[in-house]
Amino acid sequence: MRKYYRLILFIFLFISTIALLFYWHEYNRLRYVLEVLNFFGQPPEVSVTSDCLLNTSLFSTENVTIPDSITPVWHRLGNDLFVFSAFWEVVGKKEHVKVIGVARYAASLKLGCRLWYEGHEYSSEGRISHSVINMKVSHALDDPDKVNPYFILCSPEVTLDAPPYAVELYSEEQQPRRSPIILPVLFLDPSPEPSNNTTVVCVVPSNRRITPAEVAEFVSFHQILGVGQYIIYDDGLLTPTALDILKDKSLGYKASLLPWNFPFAAPEAASTALKWDCLLRSLSVRPVGVIQLQWNQLAVPRYHHTLSAMVRDFDARISTAQFVLTALHFCFEYPEEKSAVPFKALRRFYHADLKQVKEEPQLVLQRPSLVVQGLKTQQRISPGIIAIHTYMHCNEADNQATPPRKYDNSISKFKNELQDSRLLKLWSRHQG
Template sequence: MFVSFRTIFKMRKYHQLLLFIITLFSLSTLLMYRREYLKLRYVLEVLNYFGSPQGGGEDCLVLNDTYMEKERNKHLFSQPHPSWIKVSQHFVYSAFWETEGDRLHVRALAVGPSSAFTNFECHIWYDEGDYLSSVMGKFGYSLRNVPKFYNETKEHQVVNIYELFCEPVETVSKGFPYGLVLIHKRDTTRIKTFVPIFKAEINPNRKENVAVCVRADVSGASKSSIVEFISYHQAVGVTDFIVYENGLQYRILSALESLTGLKGFSESVSTLHWNFPYSDLDAETALLEMDCVARTSGRVQTVSVLEWDEYIVPKLHHSITDMLQEATPSKRIPVQFELDSFICCTDLKDDRRAEKSWPVAMRKTQLMSIKVRKQLIIEYPVVGIEPSKHKLPSTTGAVLIYRPCSGLKTVTKYDPIMARYLGSMITSKLFKLWKSGSLTQQRVLN
């Protein structure tokens, strides 16, 4: 049967029109599907963060336990946030709820001139749920000895460290210790100075944790050195980082806090604002160490105080815990360890076998022994119990400090001990995230 070209042309036009209609319908259906998918995804995200309504369809929100646990870990050792509070001639930084036998009391840490901390009364406020209750306390204080290292030539200590004690006269409240209130008796205005109380919540699952307190940075440490410090110490078993910071590193610390609790990252990164009100390094160091021990007392197995350029290096083991436990086997009593310290000269040439992409600690292998202030490393820290002292041989472990050696009499030796941790560091999730550039993106930092 003969079909004209005109008929074929008309059929093609109908086919094209039909194809256009089908395409338009498919596209509309796809857009509607995508819209409904995004709505459903948004609802699921909300439920994932806040939980689903409970109790027979009541109009309520229930916070998701996993989300809340992650938020708590961000401030595990820093909630409530401390600050320097001026009280008369002195400054109070932090307060802790502590037990001593059957006695309960608040202990606050303060610094100031060598004048008596007298004529004060104290009250303890308790959180009763919907309201706060106040209990009168018995006030007392003591002076703490400040070991001299930076100010060895000074005959007299200009700044003193005080421990302020407030013991409740009666324990009628069943609430949660919330705040310490100090009132100067001779002040006619009766101004109340409020200091929030840190009360440690003991978690049996965290008893084996290892914490590091990091001194406030005043030199402007690079972001890469901070990432490398945390990546390395994670590799040797550190689970929690308590950072005393004065504002220099707030952007990178904010990013690190946002990653806590995620698989492959730190269990907690807690930041504490630290602007010491005096220019006395000995007093500053001593009070920071006291605050660090108080925050970790009974909550971790090991705690140490370091700076961003200081690394605890096990030489026979691959973790800090194994290194210390071999030195004091089967003893669960407070022990303070002393490790030899070595400067790793960052201004000398890299190891010839090292690659530029490696962390600084893996590239600098020229070491020299130097007199530095002993780092605080305590196993089973407990406030009120003086730890026994134990010296570790340099063959077991050491503290390596990555600083320039210019101006020093440099007699170095070659020691590539850090090479044993190269694999753990370069495969660290945090280190890879940093190298990719994702960690410094605005969306991560916010």
């Protein structure tokens, strides 16, 4: 009789094991489906009022952080004067709010300002001053169409213990006076010593449609390099799905989305204003370095594994303000390699021969704390150490010959980590 009991127990155990394995397989399949649905949205005929994965959802809007209480945009302060962002800066014993603005040469800068403090019912008067931010391209001093970026400083009449949380700017010349512009104030940490090993990437507007695949590859790759924060200046051409990708909160990075409605057709003034907003904004996290890139650019070190490790190797004493890097043009016209990883850069190892390019493009990785202090020390880093891989069409004209090519597969060292990227896996499932 006992042998029959044992047989029954054995059969029950066998069936239970098979059922458990089947359940586990189906559970994983269902979870993958729910992750994709939670990222890319539910079908229109289904009404869902909560996240598919509840507290374990892969993507969430909580990760899209706006450092200011109000999203920065260019605000009109006068006929030809606009302001964008404000920062609390302490230089020695001097304290002031530094506002980034832009104006035509002929614009009036007769302004007034007031400061708002936590716990105070009324604002406090401030003293206003301004200075022109230097640009690479020079114009005639009396050119009425010249557009200058400015630092507008508002210094408190009476110094209080805490920094202000908002600054109010108004024009003293226009009558009747327009409504004042109120900007939130970010606190700047001037310490040159980084608080962690993170690197900040500021993504500049590309003036073209940005696909979700570009965003997924850009974020996945730079996260491997130790990039912990992205400051994205959005000109409105990020697709809705691309924006959803930036909302991921489980991968350890943060994305700040800033609308960039620059008011003038002045590329040099726009890039200068963006550069300084990027530098000052990144000071709040005290990174090892900050670099400005477009969505079609990847910072690829050949020997180092992270950007912070490279910076520390070349500047252990924290004395170099800028590292000049070289951009390599990887042409879409060149043949592609085969790769099982859903990452376009791993299929393109040929770049244009720089000897045939008239002007070698350069980018700069900066230590924001040193640049803000006015240091101009530089180091040029060879493309054999690190290069900015730029993916583009090299012969836009039909009658223009494709430039000679060179082979560079330095990005392939990151293949295994890209293959394990959760974001790329999710994106490949969606495409499949």
